[in-house]
Amino acid sequence: MKEQAVRFDFLKYWKFWMSFSGVLTLAGIVAMLWNAYTIRFPLNRGVDFTGGDLLQLKYNTSVTQKEIFDLVSRQVSKEPVVQTGVAPGGGTEVIIRVESGARTKVLDTLNQAKPGYEVDQDMHVEPAFGAELAMWGAIALVIAWLLILIYLGFRYRFTFAVGAIASLLHDAIMVLGIYALFRIEVNTPFVGALLTVLGYSVNDTVVVSDRIRENIRLYRGTSLLKLSNLSLNQTMRRNLLTTGFTLLPIYGMLLFGGPTLKNFVLAMGIGFLSGVYSTWFIAIPVMLLLEGALAFRRKVAGEAETRMGPATPGAAVSAAASGTGGEATAPVAGHAGPGPAEYKRKKKKARRR
Amino acid sequence: MAVFVVLAVWPLIKLKGGQDLVNLGLDLKGGTNVIAGIKPYDPKVPLTESDVSGVIGVLRKRLDPQGLHEIILQKQGTNRVEIEIPGEKDPDRVRSLIGKTAKLEFVYTGSQSLPDGTKVEEGQYKVIATGADLKKAELTYGGGVGQPVVGFAFKGEVARTFGTFTDQHVGEYLTIVLDGAVISSPVIKQPIYGSGIIEGGSNGFSFEEAGDLATLLNAGSLPAQVEILSMSVVGPTLGKSSIDQSVKAGLLGLVLIVVLMIFFYRLNGVAADLALLYYAAIMFFIIVNFNVTLTIYGIAAFLLNIGMAVDVNVLIFERLREEFRAGKTLFQSVEAGHKGALPAIIDSHATMFLSAGVLYWLGTGTIKGFAVMLALGAAVNLFSAILVTRAMVESFLGVSHNTKLYGI
Numbered sequence: 001m002k003e004q005a006v007r008f009d010f011l012k013y014w015k016f017w018m019s020f021s022g023v024l025t026l027a028g029i030v031a032m033l034w035n036a037y038t039i040r041f042p043l044n045r046g047v048d049f050t051g052g053d054l055l056q057l058k059y060n061t062s063v064t065q066k067e068i069f070d071l072v073s074r075q076v077s078k079e080p081v082v083q084t085g086v087a088p089g090g091g092t093e094v095i096i097r098v099e100s101g102a103r104t105k106v107l108d109t110l111n112q113a114k115p116g117y118e119v120d121q122d123m124h125v126e127p128a129f130g131a132e133l134a135m136w137g138a139i140a141l142v143i144a145w146l147l148i149l150i151y152l153g154f155r156y157r158f159t160f161a162v163g164a165i166a167s168l169l170h171d172a173i174m175v176l177g178i179y180a181l182f183r184i185e186v187n188t189p190f191v192g193a194l195l196t197v198l199g200y201s202v203n204d205t206v207v208v209s210d211r212i213r214e215n216i217r218l219y220r221g222t223s224l225l226k227l228s229n230l231s232l233n234q235t236m237r238r239n240l241l242t243t244g245f246t247l248l249p250i251y252g253m254l255l256f257g258g259p260t261l262k263n264f265v266l267a268m269g270i271g272f273l274s275g276v277y278s279t280w281f282i283a284i285p286v287m288l289l290l291e292g293a294l295a296f297r298r299k300v301a302g303e304a305e306t307r308m309g310p311a312t313p314g315a316a317v318s319a320a321a322s323g324t325g326g327e328a329t330a331p332v333a334g335h336a337g338p339g340p341a342e343y344k345r346k347k348k349k350a351r352r353r
Numbered sequence: 354m355a356v357f358v359v360l361a362v363w364p365l366i367k368l369k370g371g372q373d374l375v376n377l378g379l380d381l382k383g384g385t386n387v388i389a390g391i392k393p394y395d396p397k398v399p400l401t402e403s404d405v406s407g408v409i410g411v412l413r414k415r416l417d418p419q420g421l422h423e424i425i426l427q428k429q430g431t432n433r434v435e436i437e438i439p440g441e442k443d444p445d446r447v448r449s450l451i452g453k454t455a456k457l458e459f460v461y462t463g464s465q466s467l468p469d470g471t472k473v474e475e476g477q478y479k480v481i482a483t484g485a486d487l488k489k490a491e492l493t494y495g496g497g498v499g500q501p502v503v504g505f506a507f508k509g510e511v512a513r514t515f516g517t518f519t520d521q522h523v524g525e526y527l528t529i530v531l532d533g534a535v536i537s538s539p540v541i542k543q544p545i546y547g548s549g550i551i552e553g554g555s556n557g558f559s560f561e562e563a564g565d566l567a568t569l570l571n572a573g574s575l576p577a578q579v580e581i582l583s584m585s586v587v588g589p590t591l592g593k594s595s596i597d598q599s600v601k602a603g604l605l606g607l608v609l610i611v612v613l614m615i616f617f618y619r620l621n622g623v624a625a626d627l628a629l630l631y632y633a634a635i636m637f638f639i640i641v642n643f644n645v646t647l648t649i650y651g652i653a654a655f656l657l658n659i660g661m662a663v664d665v666n667v668l669i670f671e672r673l674r675e676e677f678r679a680g681k682t683l684f685q686s687v688e689a690g691h692k693g694a695l696p697a698i699i700d701s702h703a704t705m706f707l708s709a710g711v712l713y714w715l716g717t718g719t720i721k722g723f724a725v726m727l728a729l730g731a732a733v734n735l736f737s738a739i740l741v742t743r744a745m746v747e748s749f750l751g752v753s754h755n756t757k758l759y760g761i
Contacts, residue, residue, distance in 0.1 A: 089594075104445070119442070119588050121586065123584070123586070124581075128582075151700075155700055192716065192724070196657070196712075198704075199708025206701055238671040241617065242667045244613075245660050245663045249603065249606030249660040250606075252606035256599070256605070
């Protein structure tokens, strides 16, 4: 095998990286649980998911949040949400969120007490309809995720596909966790952003998988672990660059965009960054773990299989522990066959892409 | 190469044709978007497809009586309809136009004149004629003081029976009921054959009220019930600032991309950048000529596409580098680079299409715009990033073989 400089041993500390992700995921879940307790739902939902009336008004003069809040809360039974901010180009921008149907009362009050506004947005959503939109949003995410799994399952080995969608799951949870933590509003466009993250973040995993596939053909007889590490290194530059270039317009939009666009684009930014990380530290380790586990099961059937190279005994141990509950590492090592540390790969497996 | 130059210039010329040709979505030009659900009047009776198309037809006539076609009505699923009304700023008016059943009845109330707003039950009085019997209704002026009224004309047969009836009952009251409530209860002064007017009860109609009622009558009554599920009004000024912001963002992103591509890949980068500009030109061309609706999310997708467009080039160029370092000649590397990078390129675009497809299937108007733009960009990208870049690179190769220039 032609030794190429392996600059980073991505997989050496895979346990550390995975636990790091685990901690972040846990933090996200805790944030969501906390939200579920305080605001009745894991995420801060926008009007199009909860139902209700939203008014976005622009005043040319200066208006305080307190004035509007006092005026509005008298008209409605549930406490309204009133936000004010400086409008681009001067004046005050006011966002009022009230229960479904209260819109007319609120506008009437404002017309009497605080006129002189311009309506930027006036949105009404029936609660039942909003709940329906939210449900379809979640379903769409699951469907896209499954479709990607199926597609990749056809194009690559099944274990690659599972690793890839595990990394997508990780990316989605990262985005959701941050949105939960900072209570950033979640609405239909956000679901769109997540779907885009799913479709895009898998790209760098695909690049690596394709490279591993090629390397398997080129360097028969080398351990999958070494080949994976090699492939990750070979594709590192291009993965960083492709994601980097795509992040450039996102950066532009974050800098210049309005609040609605910013929320939408932020999800993608977080997701794409997580995408690169998850390809290295989630997709490939998961794939390798599965290969190890599968290998062990096949070993019982008497076939030669893919092995983790002894370079990381930790990986071999976990392969035994994860898939096989209790069976010792000894059988794996014992079946090492004649002397050499490198295990042979079954040709059939090598030929299967 | 000459072919490409021509093809490149042609879309740019079309672009000069005018930016006003770009069809803006409601969130950018202002207007009202309504999603309505259709239910049968009688919950025990299932909703038929003709009910639904009937409803859509009636709504279209109500909202767009002159057939200007600015208003879009689109059936969604089996019993929903999405309505887009550009420029409309009054949600209450839209609500009344859409929600009213508009069932008009002329009933005989004998010697009684009912006050306005009285609820009338089905079958409580004898129905002499209905809105369906009208040939035409229009806003006109009359009723003694020249205030706005609704003039109407009956269809042939009904005109006669109506005339006979009113002839026999002069001096008694004929009450006009709209959607179960009295709007007017005048005395029959003389026989009415063929045509007459409806005055707005004791208070009369305003100009707008009479006009709307005429529109409603002309459009017909709704065969099924319409319920407004969501209504969103966007003011026009919000859109202008959104567009400005995205243009700034886009320019920044584009400049950074162009510069960095050259930084990393020298001449190859130049080729990729030219292909990128060409890509943008094709996209503009398609957007303008195929009347693609542009929402703020559509613009975001377009900007995203620009970032993704160079991804393909990065993959090819990196592969090219590898092949070159493995010992191939410059030209061979170009060839091998394209070939080697292809599977990954296909798969990444395929997953993008899957995502865009699910998004399209899920989404409401604005998000559909995002999905369409994303998919469109990915498709055009496959063409321009691969073929066009390659053509450019090969023509550059014709000029210079200095490998240093190619960022390898």
